[in-house]
Amino acid sequence: MRDCLRVGDTIRDINAEGEPYYRQLGDSLSGWVQEFLGKYYDFEGEIVDAIVAADDYDPRDGDGPFWDDTQCYERVQYLLGDYDERWKETLADVKHRRRFFSEKARLFFTQLFEGVEDLYVPGRRRAR
Numbered sequence: 001m002r003d004c005l006r007v008g009d010t011i012r013d014i015n016a017e018g019e020p021y022y023r024q025l026g027d028s029l030s031g032w033v034q035e036f037l038g039k040y041y042d043f044e045g046e047i048v049d050a051i052v053a054a055d056d057y058d059p060r061d062g063d064g065p066f067w068d069d070t071q072c073y074e075r076v077q078y079l080l081g082d083y084d085e086r087w088k089e090t091l092a093d094v095k096h097r098r099r100f101f102s103e104k105a106r107l108f109f110t111q112l113f114e115g116v117e118d119l120y121v122p123g124r125r126r127a128r
Contacts, residue, residue: 025072025074029068052068
């Protein structure tokens with residue numbers, strides 16, 4: 001689930017009386033559990049509690065929990081195209097067939113990183 005969800009953004013909104021307030025986008029962890037399981041279970045609360053309890057973080061490292069039953073979560077949107085399947089094929093090729101001189105890997109990474117040297121991150125100087 002963690003690969004598919006992210007904590008929902010908080011946005012400023014206006015209520016019916018015209019007063020500003022902040023709200024979080026997304027759905028509850030409970031709602032996402034239903035979505036992933038495909039139906040509602042009477043013991044859904046216990047599933048949510050188990051997910052929250054199993055969250056692996058260490059406050060000493062400055063980490064906080066990702067899963068929280070008071071947060072809302074949004075689906076991660078990304079376009080893989082055929083990259084997912086090509087990645088699996090490339091990985092199998094490098095692991096089991098042509099470890100150091102894989103033409104499949106060379107072609108995949110050439111296409112994947114094509115134009116990366118021309119990318120610009122606002123607020124940063126260009127490398128060239």
